[in-house]
Amino acid sequence: MSHTFTLDGKTIPFEPGETILQAAGRAGVYIPHLCYHPEFKPHGSCKLCTVKINGRQTASCTMRAMVGMVVESETEEINAERRALTQMLFVEGNHFCPSCEKSGNCQLQATAYHLGMMSPHYDHFYPNRPVDASHPDVLLDFNRCILCSLCVRASRDVDGKNVFALSGRGIKTHLIVNAKSGRLADTDFTLGDKAAQVCPVGVILKKRQGFAVPIGERTYDKAPIGETLAEGK
Amino acid sequence: MALNEMHAEAVAGIVDRVLVRYRRDPSCMVQMLREVQEALDWIPPEAIDRMQASLAVPRTKIEGVAGFYAFFYLQPRGRYRILFSDNVTDRMLGSEALLQQLCSNLWIEPGKVSEDGLVSVDRTSCTGLCDQGPAMLVNNRAISRLTATRIDEIAELVRSKVPLAEWPADFFAIDDNIRRADILLDAEFAPGAALAAARARAPDEGIAASNMRSWREGLPSGIGGPIATLDEIKRANLRGRGGAGFSTGLKWESCRNAPLKAGQQRIVVCNADEGEPGTFKDRVLLTSKPDLVFEGMTVAAYAVGATRGFVYLRGEYRYLLEPLNAVLAKRRADNLLGRDILGIPGADFDIEIHLGAGAYVCGEESALIESLEGKRGTPRNRPPFPVTNGYLDQPTIVNNVETFAAAALIALNGGDWYAAIGTKHSAGTKILSVSGDCERPGIYEYPFGVSVRQVLADCGAGDTQAVQVSGPSGICIAPAEFDRIIGFEDIPTAGAFTIFDNTRDMFEVARNYVHFFQHESCGFCTPCRVGTSLLMNLMDKLARGCGSPYDFAEIEKLNQLLQSMSHCGLGHTACNPVLDTIARFRPAYEKRLTQKDFTPAFNLDDALSQARQMTGRDDTHAHLSTTHGGQA
Numbered sequence: 052m053s054h055t056f057t058l059d060g061k062t063i064p065f066e067p068g069e070t071i072l073q074a075a076g077r078a079g080v081y082i083p084h085l086c087y088h089p090e091f092k093p094h095g096s097c098k099l100c101t102v103k104i105n106g107r108q109t110a111s112c113t114m115r116a117m118v119g120m121v122v123e124s125e126t127e128e129i130n131a132e133r134r135a136l137t138q139m140l141f142v143e144g145n146h147f148c149p150s151c152e153k154s155g156n157c158q159l160q161a162t163a164y165h166l167g168m169m170s171p172h173y174d175h176f177y178p179n180r181p182v183d184a185s186h187p188d189v190l191l192d193f194n195r196c197i198l199c200s201l202c203v204r205a206s207r208d209v210d211g212k213n214v215f216a217l218s219g220r221g222i223k224t225h226l227i228v229n230a231k232s233g234r235l236a237d238t239d240f241t242l243g244d245k246a247a248q249v250c251p252v253g254v255i256l257k258k259r260q261g262f263a264v265p266i267g268e269r270t271y272d273k274a275p276i277g278e279t280l281a282e283g284k
Numbered sequence: 285m286a287l288n289e290m291h292a293e294a295v296a297g298i299v300d301r302v303l304v305r306y307r308r309d310p311s312c313m314v315q316m317l318r319e320v321q322e323a324l325d326w327i328p329p330e331a332i333d334r335m336q337a338s339l340a341v342p343r344t345k346i347e348g349v350a351g352f353y354a355f356f357y358l359q360p361r362g363r364y365r366i367l368f369s370d371n372v373t374d375r376m377l378g379s380e381a382l383l384q385q386l387c388s389n390l391w392i393e394p395g396k397v398s399e400d401g402l403v404s405v406d407r408t409s410c411t412g413l414c415d416q417g418p419a420m421l422v423n424n425r426a427i428s429r430l431t432a433t434r435i436d437e438i439a440e441l442v443r444s445k446v447p448l449a450e451w452p453a454d455f456f457a458i459d460d461n462i463r464r465a466d467i468l469l470d471a472e473f474a475p476g477a478a479l480a481a482a483r484a485r486a487p488d489e490g491i492a493a494s495n496m497r498s499w500r501e502g503l504p505s506g507i508g509g510p511i512a513t514l515d516e517i518k519r520a521n522l523r524g525r526g527g528a529g530f531s532t533g534l535k536w537e538s539c540r541n542a543p544l545k546a547g548q549q550r551i552v553v554c555n556a557d558e559g560e561p562g563t564f565k566d567r568v569l570l571t572s573k574p575d576l577v578f579e580g581m582t583v584a585a586y587a588v589g590a591t592r593g594f595v596y597l598r599g600e601y602r603y604l605l606e607p608l609n610a611v612l613a614k615r616r617a618d619n620l621l622g623r624d625i626l627g628i629p630g631a632d633f634d635i636e637i638h639l640g641a642g643a644y645v646c647g648e649e650s651a652l653i654e655s656l657e658g659k660r661g662t663p664r665n666r667p668p669f670p671v672t673n674g675y676l677d678q679p680t681i682v683n684n685v686e687t688f689a690a691a692a693l694i695a696l697n698g699g700d701w702y703a704a705i706g707t708k709h710s711a712g713t714k715i716l717s718v719s720g721d722c723e724r725p726g727i728y729e730y731p732f733g734v735s736v737r738q739v740l741a742d743c744g745a746g747d748t749q750a751v752q753v754s755g756p757s758g759i760c761i762a763p764a765e766f767d768r769i770i771g772f773e774d775i776p777t778a779g780a781f782t783i784f785d786n787t788r789d790m791f792e793v794a795r796n797y798v799h800f801f802q803h804e805s806c807g808f809c810t811p812c813r814v815g816t817s818l819l820m821n822l823m824d825k826l827a828r829g830c831g832s833p834y835d836f837a838e839i840e841k842l843n844q845l846l847q848s849m850s851h852c853g854l855g856h857t858a859c860n861p862v863l864d865t866i867a868r869f870r871p872a873y874e875k876r877l878t879q880k881d882f883t884p885a886f887n888l889d890d891a892l893s894q895a896r897q898m899t900g901r902d903d904t905h906a907h908l909s910t911t912h913g914g915q916a
């Protein structure tokens with residue numbers, strides 16, 4: 052009733068304190084996002100969830116909803132910019148979807164489909180990012196890391212372990228693990244950790260599970276990400 | 285005992301001494317890392333072992349912080365770590381040739397450490413010595429006015445392993461170069477006078493009690509001295525000097541009105557990060573008028589009810605730490621800091637200096653606060669703003685050095701006095717850092733409203749092609765606009781005033797600035813992290829002669845994206861230098877557009893250069909001739 056704002060003309064109710072993205076999710080409206088996960092404190096870094104509020108663009112995962120806000124999300128202008136962001140994420144790392152275990156379950160790939168990204172557009176950076184296969188149960192393939200920090204937050208806030216952190220700066224920002232050797236095997240990380248489950252792309256992968264579900268039958272093969280994630284899941 | 289155990293033990297001893305000095309407080313992480321590195325020349329894994337155990341914080345936290353700042357080294361960088369300032373003004377004065385000279389003299393490659401581990405030579409962002417460049421930092425001590433002779437002397441000192449402390453003292457002389465002084469730089473100011481004037485403005489009765497309550501609790505309204513002080517600041521129409529020009533009175537009032545939770549206090553932060561290339565006026569204020577700045581901070585503390593203060597001093601100004609600490613000690617001895625300042629009961633305030641470590645983004649106020657808390661300098665999500673949730677979640681004001689100096693004068697002479705100086709929308713004076721192509725580079729203080737033309741005449745600039753006002757994130761103007769004025773109503777500025785004469789290539793100026801933004805992006809948000817690299821690659825592509833009109837459209841698109849999607853001001857302004865110079869100096873770009881149609885940046889022959897180097901071949905058969913892609 053009184054606590055509402057409009058999103059692309061639709062009236063969205065919200066609880067005081069809720070962000071625009073949370074309220075939209077509860078109302079079944081999908082706003083693209085990559086670094087947001089309902090179980091963790093918002094980070095606000097990927098900028099995919101950017102919307103226009105009263106003419107100004109801002110990240111909807113960190114912006115609290117306020118009564119009477121007029122929010123635009125599904126405009127051609129905003130989606131074109133979101134598409135450019137996914138292209139940036141693709142060229143910044145090394146993503147070869149056809150050979151990636153995460154293909155079909157990957158939120159970056161699914162978001163790119165949702166936004167109609169047809170090509171990477173920009174020149175690839177081809178960074179050199181060695182994989183870490185030291186851990187008995189888990190492989191880390193940093194080539195696909197989009198620096199969303201979900202694993203960082205999961206390990207810190209849920210597992211109480213601080214296995215992951217971001218280091219470096221600018222384009223050299225990268226993920227590190229909590230061991231002097233820099234190897235996952237020398238941390239207290241286990242497969243049961245929350246951090247083992249949150250990676251939206253194909254970095255943190257369970258060993259010996261490759262292609263258990265065939266490509267074509269995976270989460271976003273069945274339904275596009277907009278329908279899968281909008282249910283506030 | 286094995287050698288490496290002895291080494292670990294020695295490192296632990298050094299680390300422990302540093303940690304004790306900072307009460308093992310993880311929020312001082314940046315300061316502790318700096319001191320560890322000052323003692324050990326880098327931050328070795330054994331030092332991190334010790335910090336991790338002693339501070340009880342995860343290793344990832346320490347490495348994450350150390351990895352963020354350009355001046356922290358997790359790999360050995362030599363006993364002499366030489367960084368050439370790489371602002372465009374340094375380049376105009378020949379810094380690149382000097383860098384090559386030093387490298388060939390020492391037999392090393394830029395960016396690498398010498399084989400004996402003695403020395404490394406690299407580049408760093410503007411060091412704030414543009415009026416006396418080319419400049420360098422050796423282990424964070426600044427040397428200005430480099431010449432070929434001086435470079436040879438430096439090479440000899442390094443080769444002979446002369447300790448830095450024994451290098452000739454005149455190498456390290458830094459000049460203020462004050463060319464035009466006005467109310468700030470000319471101020472005859474007795475330390476304590478502004479505070480005394482602020483207190484004198486309070487109504488007579490109950491002054492002690494009202495001051496005490498308000499200083500401690502920052503009560504919202506109606507009491508004595510603090511409110512009277514705030515009124516003067518508002519009446520003065522003082523606006524921030526750090527670039528954004530926010531009303532200082534409003535900022536202070538919001539902080540004062542912000543509720544305090546139990547155990548919290550209000551915080552005053554002086555932003556002395558001065559990272560914008562071409563800006564060096566805060567350095568001169570801190571060397572020539574430190575008491576004015578500290579007094580302004582104390583006036584602010586009085587007005588908002590703050591009890592703790594910080595100066596965030598950029599790492600490039602490390603050499604100012606001891607002199608500034610001496611001034612603070614003197615002020616404590618004179619009861620101008622500490623408890624019951626000037627005998628006012630409850631008037632408690634003190635100031636500590638924290639050093640940055642080579643990160644321009646830490647000048648952004650919320651990134652600065654993160655850094656003060658010992659973290660990576662990533663800008664925060666806002667709201668909430670620092671005035672309510674700043675340092676350790678407490679109400680905090682962040683102001684520029686010059687803003688505090690002006691506040692002290694306002695407290696002393698009154699708001700009306702100040703408002704009468706300058707223009708209607710821009711009260712007071714502005715200190716400009718003038719550098720580039722002119723006869724008398726240095727510091728010029730003017731009342732707001734001065735025209736660009738006037739400044740150019742005063743500093744002896746001739747044949748001027750362009751002026752970059754307020755650094756790369758500001759604007760670039762051409763001669764047709766030289767009658768425009770410095771002021772919030774026309775050209776706002778944080779102080780940089782960089783002059784280019786007709787011999788300069790404005791494309792290369794913009795390219796230098798774009799490299800700066802790419803190097804300084806914090807990497808938090810996608811658009812700025814990747815976009816600044818894409819922009820840099822585009823400009824490098826144009827420089828190689830592979831540009832086509834298509835690339836202009838790409839630059840426009842990137843600009844749009846960075847403006848609308850970036851997390852902070854760095855990303856918002858990263859395209860400005862390119863857009864401004866395209867609009868005004870298009871021929872500099874058109875010269876580069878050798879291609880009519882889209883041409884890929886990839887050049888097969890260039891890609892083979894590594895193979896050529898490895899095989900030691902450079903004959904014609906080791907080269908490809910390509911049908912497109914710039915020069916052979």
Ligand SMILES: Cc1cc2nc3c(=O)[nH]c(=O)nc-3n(C[C@H](O)[C@H](O)[C@H](O)COP(=O)(O)O)c2cc1C
Pocket residue numbers: 523524525526527528529530555556557558559560644645646647648649650682683684685687852853854
């Ligand atoms: C990337 C970036 C760098 C900045 N660097 C500085 C700086 O070096 N010094 C400064 O005073 N303000 C800097 N600012 C502006 C600060 O965020 C803030 O607005 C200012 O310190 C407020 O003080 P003022 O109101 O006195 O100007 C920077 C802002 C951005 C976005």
Ligand code: SF4
Pocket residue numbers: 145146147148149151152153154155157158159160195252253254
């Ligand atoms: S992580 Fe996603 S986008 Fe990257 S290669 Fe794998 S499936 Fe493709």
Ligand code: SF4
Pocket residue numbers: 195196197198199200201202203226249250251252254255
């Ligand atoms: S590993 Fe995955 S979850 Fe962690 S930061 Fe990278 S992309 Fe995000």
Ligand code: FES
Pocket residue numbers: 083084085086087094095096097098099100101110111112113
């Ligand atoms: S989902 Fe909001 S910024 Fe990533």
Ligand code: FES
Pocket residue numbers: 645663805806807808809810811812813850851852854855
């Ligand atoms: S804010 Fe630092 S990268 Fe965007």
